[in-house]
Each structure stands twice: as structure tokens, then as C-alpha cells.
Amino acid sequence: MNATRIAIDYSKCGEVGKIDPRKCGKCLKICDPAVFLMHQPLHTQQDPFDPQVWRITAVWLSLCTRCMKCVNACPEKAITVSW
Amino acid sequence: MCEWCMKHGAGKKWYLNAKNYSDELARELEAEAYLTEQWRNFEQVFIRKIAGFSSIGLGYKLRMPLIGRVLRWNAEKMIHSESRNRDPIRADGHFGQVIPLEDARIILSELAAEPIIENYCMCRWMQRNVKDVCCINFGVLSGVIEKLPRFVPEGMQHLDREKAMNRLTEHNEKGYVATVWFQPVPYINAICSCESPECGGLRLRKDFGLHSVYKAEYVILLDPDKCQGCKSCVTMCQFGAIRYIPSLKRVIVDYNACFGCGLCRHACIHDALKLIPREDFPGLRGMY
Ligand code: SF4
Ligand code: SF4
Numbered sequence A: 001m002n003a004t005r006i007a008i009d010y011s012k013c014g015e016v017g018k019i020d021p022r023k024c025g026k027c028l029k030i031c032d033p034a035v036f037l038m039h040q041p042l043h044t045q046q047d048p049f050d051p052q053v054w055r056i057t058a059v060w061l062s063l064c065t066r067c068m069k070c071v072n073a074c075p076e077k078a079i080t081v082s083w
Numbered sequence B: 001m002c003e004w005c006m007k008h009g010a011g012k013k014w015y016l017n018a019k020n021y022s023d024e025l026a027r028e029l030e031a032e033a034y035l036t037e038q039w040r041n042f043e044q045v046f047i048r049k050i051a052g053f054s055s056i057g058l059g060y061k062l063r064m065p066l067i068g069r070v071l072r073w074n075a076e077k078m079i080h081s082e083s084r085n086r087d088p089i090r091a092d093g094h095f096g097q098v099i100p101l102e103d104a105r106i107i108l109s110e111l112a113a114e115p116i117i118e119n120y121c122m123c124r125w126m127q128r129n130v131k132d133v134c135c136i137n138f139g140v141l142s143g144v145i146e147k148l149p150r151f152v153p154e155g156m157q158h159l160d161r162e163k164a165m166n167r168l169t170e171h172n173e174k175g176y177v178a179t180v181w182f183q184p185v186p187y188i189n190a191i192c193s194c195e196s197p198e199c200g201g202l203r204l205r206k207d208f209g210l211h212s213v214y215k216a217e218y219v220i221l222l223d224p225d226k227c228q229g230c231k232s233c234v235t236m237c238q239f240g241a242i243r244y245i246p247s248l249k250r251v252i253v254d255y256n257a258c259f260g261c262g263l264c265r266h267a268c269i270h271d272a273l274k275l276i277p278r279e280d281f282p283g284l285r286g287m288y
Helices: A026-030 A069-073 B003-008 B023-028 B031-040 B058-063 B065-079 B101-111 B122-128 B140-145 B161-174 B200-208 B232-236 B263-267
Strands: A005-008 A036-039 A055-058 A079-082 B095-098 B116-120 B133-138 B177-182 B188-194 B218-222 B242-245 B250-253 B273-277
Touching: A005 A055, A026 A036, A026 A069, A026 B122, A036 B122, A069 A079, B023 B031, B031 B140, B058 B065, B058 B200, B101 B161, B101 B177, B101 B188, B116 B122, B116 B140, B116 B161, B122 B200, B133 B140, B133 B161, B140 B188, B161 B177, B161 B188, B161 B263, B177 B200, B188 B200, B218 B250, B232 B242, B232 B263, B263 B273
Parallel strands: none
Antiparallel strands: A005 A079, A036 A055, B095 B177, B116 B133, B133 B188, B177 B188, B218 B273, B242 B250
16 A cells, blocks of 8 residues: 655645644544644744744654545645555 | 663662652753653654654564665664663654553652652644643653643642552553653653553554564463453453453463553453463563
């Protein structure tokens, strides 16, 4: 089976997008195998103890079953799942 | 006993050795600086490149012919690192073990260094966007966490030992697996109440076979004469280790799957489930 790729459009969700994933978090909650991770982006200048800029990365890709629930749950349509 | 008991247990289980909780050890290991770095960057551990690879798509990477083996070897080495120059941002030397409630209560009543706090579970936060107050931390780690607002529940206070034990008991009965952690080995400063698949440690162990968490020193023993086949215990097991067998009208245990957390016992009103030392089954000896 091909590897699954999950791309997040950060112009919609994340540091420049209008959605703060900490306030939304729908993809994190809908995904049963919990493929997604919410984290501070690497290499951004922000308060190291209290970062306010967050983004989502799909980390555990091999566990994705391609059910597409995240794609449908995302209010900004920021998620693409492909293989 | 596992290899870590041999190395750091002083003749006991590693997590029952008082020295591993001491402030002197924390100072010697410069644990405060290590933990500050580790915890400030906690959510980034899986996206950082470590020896050229991040954990993104780890399952695929581990399946690559030669690279997969090198990667696994490297990851195990990192997880268990006792080297002086271990890197906190990669959480080198941070791993734990499943423990039953009884052992967790011994730790909290006698061994954990004060102050003891209870903060938001960082795994559930970064994997589910859920804030759940259930991580009991102590010693030097408490002061480190107090500086990180995202992990600090409103009005967080230091817990006395009694309260800490009560909280842990509540979590365990609810269905969270108790785990105790080196961070960094051999300094012990946390008892978590873990849930799979959110828990980063259980994730690496269950899905990828890395020894970020060891199975408990125990396994469950089912008394087939007492079991009434009510199936209540099945719902408690996060490891899929108990299954109802219609032909026998009772449950059976998959001993290779059992982590020895003891949660299933909370569900059994017929007293059919007990934990016994792993060593009592010759076939399970050393299978942590
Ligand atoms: S069978 Fe019981 S002791 Fe074993 S892993 Fe499952 S819940 Fe824990
Ligand atoms: S809860 Fe107890 S009686 Fe019910 S199935 Fe499990 S072991 Fe048997």
C-alpha cells in the first residue's frame, strides 16, 4: 500500500490562518487513531514558556485509515488526505 | 526484575529505590535545566529531526529495509540514554513503566519528593486538544511545570500525599493506566494516568514496539471458577488483553498483550482477577 500523505493548509489554520487550532481542534478529536499533533511551529520567535502560535501536523501517518472524517470535520477545509 | 531494576533498583524494583527520587540526584543530573528544556518544547518532540529523521510517518520509516533497523536501534538508544550529553529536546533518557495502583500508592505515600502537583496531561492536550488534570508530578519537575501556563490548571496547588493518592486512585478506577517515569534516567518525578492512543509513550510502545514504556512487573491472573462471564473487565483493558469466550462462558487473558496495569480488577465484582508477579510465569519472565 502507498504511504498516506496528509497536508494542512497553514494559510487557513495555524500561524497565519484565521483559525487557532487550540480553539478548534476538531481534527484532533475526530480521528480515532489520533494521527494529528498540535504543536508550536519550529523556528518561530515566540515566548518559549507561553507560546501563542500553534499548528497541526499529521504525525502518525501509517495509522491513518483514510476514513476522511478529518477532511469533513475541518471548518476551513484545510486538510487534504492523499495516497 | 527488568534491567533497570538491576541498574538502579539497589536490590528492589527501580521505582522503589528512594535514591532515584532525591533532590541530590536531581542536582547531580542537572535535572532542572534538562526538564525545563524538555517541557518547554514538549509538543515538538515528534516533529523534530533526530539523527536526520522525525517521527512523522514513523511506521513507514521503520518498515524501510536497512534504514528502519538503524532508526529503531537509534531510537532505543536515545530513549534509554544515560550519557552525560543527552539532549532534553529529544527527551533522551525519558521512559517509564506501567504500575498497578498499589505500587503507585507506595510511591506517592513514601517516595515522591515534595512538592507534589497535578497538572494537565500534555499528551491528551497535544493529541486531542483535551485538558485533563491527571498527571501527578513531583520533585524538581513541579517547579518547572509551574512556569508553563498551558499545563497549569487554574488554582493549582501543592498536593499532600493523601490527596495525591486519592486523585491517582480516582484516575485508575476511571480507566487510566498508571505509569511511572524516569526523566532523565535514573531520576523519577512523575506518575501519569495514561490513555491510549493519546499517550506518546504508550504510542511508541504499542504501535511501533519501542521500549518507551515497559510492561508492569505483574500480569493478571484469572480465576476461572470465580469468573461469571459478565464481560465487565473487557471494557477496562486498553491493551485488548481480555476476551469473552462463549464456549467457556468466561473471559480468557492474552498474557502477551497484558501490561499488568490491573485496571480490569476495578470492574470485577466477583473477585476473579488478581495481579501476580510476571516472574511467576516462566514463559513471561523478562518479557517487559
Ligand atoms: S488484562 Fe487487566 S491487567 Fe492486563 S493489561 Fe488488561 S486491564 Fe491491565
Ligand atoms: S469482570 Fe470478573 S466475573 Fe466479569 S467477566 Fe471479568 S473476570 Fe469474569
